[in-house]
Amino acid sequence: MKQKKENPDKINTKEKSSTREEDKWILRLYVAGQTPKAITAFKNLKKICEEKLEGRFSIEIIDLLVNPQLGVEDQILALPTLVRKLPVPVRKIIGDLSNTERVLVGLDLLPVS
Amino acid sequence: MKKKEPKLIAKSLPKSPTGIQGFDEITGGGLPTGRPTLICGGAGCGKTLFGMEFLVRGATMFDEPGVFMSFEETNEELIKNVASLGFDLENLIKNKKIVLDHVHVERSEIEETGEYDLEGLFIRLGYAIDTIGAKRVVLDTIESLFSGLPNQLILRAELRRLFHWLKDKGVTSIITGERGEGTLTRQGLEEYVSDCVIMLDHRVTAQTSTRRLRVVKYRGSMHGTNEYPFLIDESGFSVLPVTSLGLDHIVSNKRISSGITLLDKMLEGKGYYRGSTVLVSGTAGVGKTSVAAHFAEAACKRGERVLYFCFEESPNQFMRNMLSIGINLEPWMRKGLLQFQATRPTFYGLEMHLAVTHKIVNIFKPDIVILDPINTFVVGDKEFEVKTMLMRIVDFLKSKQITALFTSLTSGESALENSDVGISSLIDTWLLLRDIELNGERNRGMYVLKSRGMANSNQIREFILTDHGVELRGVYVGASGVLTGSARIAQEALENAEVLTRKQDIERKKREIERKRKALEAQITTLHADFESEESEAVKMIETEQEFIKRLAQDKIEMAVSRKSEIKDVKNKKLKNK
Numbered sequence: 001m002k003q004k005k006e007n008p009d010k011i012n013t014k015e016k017s018s019t020r021e022e023d024k025w026i027l028r029l030y031v032a033g034q035t036p037k038a039i040t041a042f043k044n045l046k047k048i049c050e051e052k053l054e055g056r057f058s059i060e061i062i063d064l065l066v067n068p069q070l071g072v073e074d075q076i077l078a079l080p081t082l083v084r085k086l087p088v089p090v091r092k093i094i095g096d097l098s099n100t101e102r103v104l105v106g107l108d109l110l111p112v113s
Numbered sequence: 114m115k116k117k118e119p120k121l122i123a124k125s126l127p128k129s130p131t132g133i134q135g136f137d138e139i140t141g142g143g144l145p146t147g148r149p150t151l152i153c154g155g156a157g158c159g160k161t162l163f164g165m166e167f168l169v170r171g172a173t174m175f176d177e178p179g180v181f182m183s184f185e186e187t188n189e190e191l192i193k194n195v196a197s198l199g200f201d202l203e204n205l206i207k208n209k210k211i212v213l214d215h216v217h218v219e220r221s222e223i224e225e226t227g228e229y230d231l232e233g234l235f236i237r238l239g240y241a242i243d244t245i246g247a248k249r250v251v252l253d254t255i256e257s258l259f260s261g262l263p264n265q266l267i268l269r270a271e272l273r274r275l276f277h278w279l280k281d282k283g284v285t286s287i288i289t290g291e292r293g294e295g296t297l298t299r300q301g302l303e304e305y306v307s308d309c310v311i312m313l314d315h316r317v318t319a320q321t322s323t324r325r326l327r328v329v330k331y332r333g334s335m336h337g338t339n340e341y342p343f344l345i346d347e348s349g350f351s352v353l354p355v356t357s358l359g360l361d362h363i364v365s366n367k368r369i370s371s372g373i374t375l376l377d378k379m380l381e382g383k384g385y386y387r388g389s390t391v392l393v394s395g396t397a398g399v400g401k402t403s404v405a406a407h408f409a410e411a412a413c414k415r416g417e418r419v420l421y422f423c424f425e426e427s428p429n430q431f432m433r434n435m436l437s438i439g440i441n442l443e444p445w446m447r448k449g450l451l452q453f454q455a456t457r458p459t460f461y462g463l464e465m466h467l468a469v470t471h472k473i474v475n476i477f478k479p480d481i482v483i484l485d486p487i488n489t490f491v492v493g494d495k496e497f498e499v500k501t502m503l504m505r506i507v508d509f510l511k512s513k514q515i516t517a518l519f520t521s522l523t524s525g526e527s528a529l530e531n532s533d534v535g536i537s538s539l540i541d542t543w544l545l546l547r548d549i550e551l552n553g554e555r556n557r558g559m560y561v562l563k564s565r566g567m568a569n570s571n572q573i574r575e576f577i578l579t580d581h582g583v584e585l586r587g588v589y590v591g592a593s594g595v596l597t598g599s600a601r602i603a604q605e606a607l608e609n610a611e612v613l614t615r616k617q618d619i620e621r622k623k624r625e626i627e628r629k630r631k632a633l634e635a636q637i638t639t640l641h642a643d644f645e646s647e648e649s650e651a652v653k654m655i656e657t658e659q660e661f662i663k664r665l666a667q668d669k670i671e672m673a674v675s676r677k678s679e680i681k682d683v684k685n686k687k688l689k690n691k
Contacts, residue, residue: 030233032232032233032236035232037228037229037230040227040228041227064232064233064236064237065236068236068237068239068240069240071233071236071237071240072214072237075216075217075218075219076233076237077216077218077231077233077234077237077258077261077262078229078230078231078232078233078234078262079229079230079231079232079233079236080229081229081233089222090222091222091224092222092223092224093223093224093225093226094223094224094225094226094229094262095225095226095227095228095229096226096227096228096229097226097227098226098227098228099226099227102224102225102226103224103226105224106224106226
């Protein structure tokens with residue numbers, strides 16, 4: 001398992017200053033049907049991405065009700081789950097993403113205040 | 114492994130047999146079908162294995178496929194771990210009998226934002242169940258989620274939903290949980306899974322550990338309530354429902370030889386009862402093991418199966434030693450009639466010993482079981498436990514009509530009748546071997562202390578180990594006490610001498626009589642001869658006398674003729690006489 005515990009501050013500054021242009025964010029949102037939580041999550045995600053990562057992101061939505069076997073790869077338990085596939089390390093954010101600040105922390109888009 | 118027909122006590126609740134030896138018996142058929150069961154216990158007590166065996170047996174014996182969802186071990190680890198128990202998981206997975214699913218929750222990778230549920234887990238489990246049509250599910254150990262997911266409120270609500278969902282799915286499931294302080298599980302899973310709770314335990318007393326299993330609760334069903342020892346070995350789990358045995362075993366009137374002719378004679382000439390319990394006790398070096406070996410050999414000669422538990426000697430050493438008294442057990446072992454089981458008593462706990470005994474007895478199916486010696490079990494202050502264990506062994510063997518022979522070492526200081534582990538009341542026939550010190554010698558004596566149901570001899574016999582086995586001899590009991598060994602031999606010689614003298618006396622007397630008879634006969638012969646000579650003399654004299662009388666008459670006639678007187682008269686008279 002890839003699991004690096006680096007100081008988020010460091011990564012953020014690095015990304016912001018030098019490698020921002022090369023960054024291509026691949027995000028996966030796992031849901032199970034069109035539940036209210038799923039819809040909220042998608043809305044929240046879209047909003048955050050458009051604000052913070054304009055043009056550098058792609059969101060893939062996987063409905064586990066349709067493809068249940070896909071949940072195994074990313075070890076999905078909770079729904080909805082947002083998985084940051086790229087850049088590494090893989091991060092997982094569970095919930096409807098309503099707490100924007102925590103989402104940003106989770107995605108390493110914001111230094112912890 | 115053979116599956117025993119589980120006895121169904123209550124008919125109301127449908128049950129899924131686990132296929133785990135003994136467990137189905139104490140639960141009256143297995144786990145509740147379609148309901149979740151909680152298996153809790155400390156680390157390393159066999160929770161995962163219980164679950165795995167439930168699935169594997171289900172898949173192989175009852176055609177019920179299963180899903181194993183592991184929250185701790187990866188699939189590869191699991192496959193490797195259970196391969197040592199003879200479970201071929203890979204094959205079962207290939208044949209779609211079992212699905213392994215490793216759920217990995219990494220706290221550091223997860224960020225919580227807002228509302229969520231565990232639908233992902235449900236979908237995943239549901240998918241796994243549906244792909245193979247699983248009837249059985251194991252969740253091992255779902256409590257790991259508590260460390261992975263910070264929001265306990267959601268988690269608890271979701272777990273409650275999960276167990277309901279499992280019930281709705283109709284799968285028989287096992288949820289394992291780590292034992293917590295004062296609670297059955299660390300996270301209080303017993304709140305959610307309350308149909309059946311089984312507790313596994315791994316206890317260490319006096320440096321030996323014993324695994325125990327207890328059915329804490331089983332809604333809607335009768336179940337054994339005791340703590341049952343269980344075993345994990347190369348063939349998996351086995352639980353031993355041993356404490357429930359009562360005193361209702363069948364008794365046999367058949368008698369079997371002890372292998373020592375004179376000992377049989379002491380026991381009404383027939384030997385032990387079949388299915389009885391024999392104790393041979395005595396101080397060190399009095400030949401307890403030899404008595405046991407004789408019994409074993411005699412049984413093998415009858416074609417019976419003997420299981421010999423050595424707790425002090427290795428089988429090879431034992432056989433070598435027995436060769437010295439002319440008992441060759443090796444051929445019987447090769448024939449498979451005799452099996453040795455040599456372990457140190459300290460190798461594992463008492464319960465484990467019991468469990469092992471059960472297991473081996475069930476596999477080997479002996480007619481005779483020998484435990485040599487039993488008191489090595491007593492380590493420290495465990496007499497009560499040892500007694501309970503031996504009682505269980507005795508009961509178990511009796512219920513199987515197996516004749517048991519125990520040897521027991523009595524220490525010199527304590528009374529001989531104080532049978533070390535206090536099991537005298539369990540014993541049917543008790544042979545006591547003791548040494549008798551006399552005239553600077555230490556000899557062995559044997560007597561029957563008790564023998565239930567037979568008129569046994571009350572004699573002390575001298576017990577001699579010869580190169581052709583054990584021999585019993587009558588001992589001399591006199592004013593100076595019991596005579597054994599060379600004293601006995603001296604006494605024997607004395608008696609022999611006496612007998613010889615008497616014999617000689619008789620011979621002499623016989624000769625005397627003969628002589629007297631001969632003398633008498635000689636006398637008789639002499640007398641006869643005397644008489645004969647006298648008789649012939651007398652006859653001669655008579656003849657002479659008669660001659661004389663004749664002549665006298667003649668003379669008279671002649672005289673008359675010469676006188677010429679009354680000659681006529683004389684002539685007439687003479688004529689008349691003629």
